[in-house]
Amino acid sequence: MSEQIVQTLVDAISVGGLYALTALGIGLIFGVMRLINFAHAQLIMAAGYAVLVFSTQSVVLAIAGALAAAVVLALLVERAAFRPLRSADPAMLLIASFAVSFFLEKAMIVVVGSRPKGVDFLPGLARQIEVAGVRLQMLQLVTIAVCLVLLAATTWFLRSTRLGLEMRAAAENFRMAEVLGVRADRVIATAFAISALLAGAVACLFVAQTGLVQPRMGLQLVIIAFVGTVIGGLGSLPGSALGGFLVGAVTILLQALLPPDLRLFREAFLFVAVAAVLVVRPQGLIPAPGMKERI
Amino acid sequence: MSEASAPALRVEPVADATPSPLARLFPLLCLVAVVLVISGLAELVPTVAQRRITQGLINLIAVVGLYVFAGNSGVLSFGNVAFMAIGAYVSALLTMPAAAKGVFLPDLPAWLAAAEWPVLGGALAGGGAAALVAAVAGYPLMRLSGISASIATFAILVVAYVVLGNWTSVTGGQNSLMGLPIYVGQWTAAGWAISAITVAFLHQESRSGLLLRASREDEPAAAASGVHIVRHRLAAFVIGAFLSGISGVLLGHFLGTVRVETFYLDLTFLLIAMLVIGGMRSLTGAVAGAVVIALLTELLRQAEVGVTIGGTAIAAPGGLGDAVLALLMLVMILFRPNGLAGGREIEWPRRRPSR
Numbered sequence: 001m002s003e004q005i006v007q008t009l010v011d012a013i014s015v016g017g018l019y020a021l022t023a024l025g026i027g028l029i030f031g032v033m034r035l036i037n038f039a040h041a042q043l044i045m046a047a048g049y050a051v052l053v054f055s056t057q058s059v060v061l062a063i064a065g066a067l068a069a070a071v072v073l074a075l076l077v078e079r080a081a082f083r084p085l086r087s088a089d090p091a092m093l094l095i096a097s098f099a100v101s102f103f104l105e106k107a108m109i110v111v112v113g114s115r116p117k118g119v120d121f122l123p124g125l126a127r128q129i130e131v132a133g134v135r136l137q138m139l140q141l142v143t144i145a146v147c148l149v150l151l152a153a154t155t156w157f158l159r160s161t162r163l164g165l166e167m168r169a170a171a172e173n174f175r176m177a178e179v180l181g182v183r184a185d186r187v188i189a190t191a192f193a194i195s196a197l198l199a200g201a202v203a204c205l206f207v208a209q210t211g212l213v214q215p216r217m218g219l220q221l222v223i224i225a226f227v228g229t230v231i232g233g234l235g236s237l238p239g240s241a242l243g244g245f246l247v248g249a250v251t252i253l254l255q256a257l258l259p260p261d262l263r264l265f266r267e268a269f270l271f272v273a274v275a276a277v278l279v280v281r282p283q284g285l286i287p288a289p290g291m292k293e294r295i
Numbered sequence: 296m297s298e299a300s301a302p303a304l305r306v307e308p309v310a311d312a313t314p315s316p317l318a319r320l321f322p323l324l325c326l327v328a329v330v331l332v333i334s335g336l337a338e339l340v341p342t343v344a345q346r347r348i349t350q351g352l353i354n355l356i357a358v359v360g361l362y363v364f365a366g367n368s369g370v371l372s373f374g375n376v377a378f379m380a381i382g383a384y385v386s387a388l389l390t391m392p393a394a395a396k397g398v399f400l401p402d403l404p405a406w407l408a409a410a411e412w413p414v415l416g417g418a419l420a421g422g423g424a425a426a427l428v429a430a431v432a433g434y435p436l437m438r439l440s441g442i443s444a445s446i447a448t449f450a451i452l453v454v455a456y457v458v459l460g461n462w463t464s465v466t467g468g469q470n471s472l473m474g475l476p477i478y479v480g481q482w483t484a485a486g487w488a489i490s491a492i493t494v495a496f497l498h499q500e501s502r503s504g505l506l507l508r509a510s511r512e513d514e515p516a517a518a519a520s521g522v523h524i525v526r527h528r529l530a531a532f533v534i535g536a537f538l539s540g541i542s543g544v545l546l547g548h549f550l551g552t553v554r555v556e557t558f559y560l561d562l563t564f565l566l567i568a569m570l571v572i573g574g575m576r577s578l579t580g581a582v583a584g585a586v587v588i589a590l591l592t593e594l595l596r597q598a599e600v601g602v603t604i605g606g607t608a609i610a611a612p613g614g615l616g617d618a619v620l621a622l623l624m625l626v627m628i629l630f631r632p633n634g635l636a637g638g639r640e641i642e643w644p645r646r647r648p649s650r
Contacts (some may be wrong), residue, residue: 102568
């Protein structure tokens with residue numbers, strides 16, 4: 001029995017970690033640009049297809065290819081679609097990113113078709129190992145480790161490097177940061193690149209878990225992560241990560257705790273809980289300092 | 296009531312201080328005429344094209360429903376397709392013959408299994424149910440700031456999709472519900488489209504609609520003038536949900552079947568693309584977007600089917616239509632953010648626009 005509890009907790013933490021990385025990637029872009037990036041789903045998708053292409057060669061190449069594909073696509077999208085709209089209001093940016101996301105997904109369907117393709121990535125991680133008498137899946141432990149490392153690395157980058165400092169300044173008040181010498185293009189491009197690296201990592205872990213790539217992949221992940229960023233506090237990076245972690249972990253816990261005939265409705269329960277949180281804290285769990293519009 | 300003392304906020308500069316009633320109603324009359332002409336044209340074309348026109352009119356109602364909230368408040372909603380689904384299922388369950396329900400849904404509660412409502416009652420109940428859900432779900436969501444509210448409406452879409460897709464004893468789950476009374480032709484759709492356009496027009500001209508549009512233009516200024524933004528957003532959300540619900544009802548009774556897969560991201564995208572390309576800041580834009588995109592998707596559909604020239608078939612790859620539509624939407628946002636209509640209604644011809 002206690003073995004089952006530990007297994008469920010590990011499962012919840014690993015899924016929560018995946019959502020935390022996704023939500024953090026979305027939160028980074030929102031911070032510097034006030035842009036809700038739907039196309040984050042297609043960054044994950046592009047990285048997933050890179051894994052499909054390179055996984056027959058070597059694992060290192062597949063991971064490098066996934067990260068590179070996501071970063072290249074992110075920078076392209078930023079340059080072609082979002083840079084011209086930088087002065088547009090957030091509502092318009094939201095619609096634009098929705099259009100970009102759909103365009104990339106549908107273009108991919110035109111090119112490769114809509115059928116899912118199987119990919120055998122990191123099969124060695126599927127086996128179970130025993131830790132202190134509890135059998136756990138290797139992949140889940142790796143997922144948790146990768147999430148912790150990436151969260152720590154992102155935190156270090158934001159706190160201890162000049163670009164990170166500029167990015168935090170831009171998130172708090174973009175115009176003031178620009179006036180004080182922060183280069184807007186560089187900060188935004190860096191935010192997109194980091195966000196894409198996170199998306200690439202999420203794609204690798206996700207593909208290893210599901211064994212499938214398809215043009216639609218990533219969308220469900222991103223929609224749930226969006227809701228995570230909202231309850232965490234839109235514009236706050238710790239809030240995004242926390243909110244993402246909570247929605248992911250709570251989904252798994254609901255799956256384990258709900259009676260079987262209600263399990264199918266777990267998303268409904270999750271979102272009712274989200275609505276309840278928002279009634280009490282409309283600004284999210286960790287409200288962002290720079291969000292209140294200055295007049 | 297703090298609003299009562301606030302000065303009325305003018306959204307658009309009005310050249311003539313007291314326009315004649317006809318001039319005020321002119322945009323409405325033009326849009327109604329457009330719908331009548333379209334459904335009249337449907338009399339002259341083959342059945343297949345007639346069905347496409349009917350479907351186009353149903354989409355038009357859905358876009359108008361989306362516009363009532365998103366257009367007037369400036370907050371995009373991703374949840375309106377959920378209201379369509381609710382309308383479709385409620386009307387289906389109330390109007391399907393009891394015998395058909397006995398076959399597909401043996402576990403229905405007795406009163407619902409026996410219900411055989413008239414179709415109009417079913418339609419109004421469908422719209423009403425959608426409005427009720429919008430009122431309950433909208434209360435926590437409308438308190439959020441604009442962009443958070445927008446994202447949170449996604450929750451409505453996902454919840455409706457999950458619940459309707461898994462509540463097998465009532466909705467049939469992933470299976471289609473079949474055997475709905477098929478009563479929607481182009482004139483029924485046109486009648487509802489005219490009603491929807493009228494409701495949307497009266498709402499945007501009403502006090503609540505004007506205050507909501509003021510908050511769209513400048514949220515802090517409107518709030519500072521005593522506009523209760525949450526209340527007006529919620530009112531528009533509920534009215535829009537009713538119209539969306541009606542369009543879902545009509546879609547169900549046009550196709551004769553209801554499937555939960557119909558009401559998800561692809562339809563959401565299509566309706567938002569119509570609204571954005573037409574121009575989400577005016578009712579004229581919503582109608583124009585629905586009409587233009589319906590024509591365009593029809594052309595692209597033909598391209599995907601292909602043409603045969605001298606024995607060789609030339610066809611565009613599947614899915615191209617959606618990709619073109621998404622690209623068009625993006626180009627529109629980049630180069631003409633207010634859409635085809637440019638944020639304006641059709642104007643009374645003799646008044647010279649000052650812009």
